[in-house]
Amino acid sequence: MQTFLDFKELLQTSDDIVANELSLCYKRSVELMGPQYKKLNNSRTVSNLLRQIWEKDQIEIRESFYLLCFSTGLDLLGFQKISEGGLDAVLVDFRILFSIALLSRASSIVVAHNHPSGTCHPSEMDRTLTKRIVEAGGLLDIRLNDHIILTETSYYSFRDEGLL
Template sequence: METQERKIDLFEVAEIKLSYSTKVKSSQRPRVASSRQVYEVFAQAWDQDRIEFVEDFKVMLLSRANRVLGIVTISSGGTAGTVVDVKLVLAAALKSASSSMILAHNHPSGNLLPSEQDKRITQRIRKAGEILDIPVLDHLIMTAEGYYSFADEGEL
């Protein structure tokens, strides 16, 4: 019985392409200049049926002119928390060629104050963004009735 051996080509690798395509002209993208405007854009993108139900973590990706390139949901969790993978946050920012980013997550409880875990993940993402020259401009905690801005409160 004859066995077939397959030769492995050590130089055969997967091709990786980096691309970004948009269907929205730059002039039509919303521009954000305050935490209130950021809250309003996030609120439009948030599923209002979930904001008091489960915790979601989203990232707003911005151009150099603070125009919104897009909003990506990084994770969705339970009623008391969600796991945030810093690598996914930065992968989205890099893939979209973002100049900066704004973080947001909701508290289904309605409590607007940040937890210690909220502060830690903000600092981890901020430090990672600094290395890649993609600063975190703010982190909002969202509820159905309002928001808390880390930047407005001097936490960034």
């Protein structure tokens, strides 16, 4: 059943009434249906994928934060750069991160950021951020599979190191 309201009558005005509308949609890219995007189930294959999508000329310049969204079968549904920061920090807006994960119908995610300094070890802020993403994802039933820190020559996996 639909109800139609005549706002002009309710507001006693003849002016047009304009309402802002936000429309979001998810369309699966044909590019992500190749075999290289299927069953991404370990940190090595995910870090290799991240190196393909990362802006190569920026990895040693500024921190960036990426989101990878996965199906139940660990097939890649999509990826998005969430934010770009400075030399040694990047802000992450959870609303943006999880709206993308929800929109892509992800059952799990991997997050990643780089350390331009070249050190792979996570900072205390990295550990806190990871913990908060796990907690927020738990509320939405979206699992954090891994948090990967990239450098020019290597990577660090929170999952591999037992921190997830």
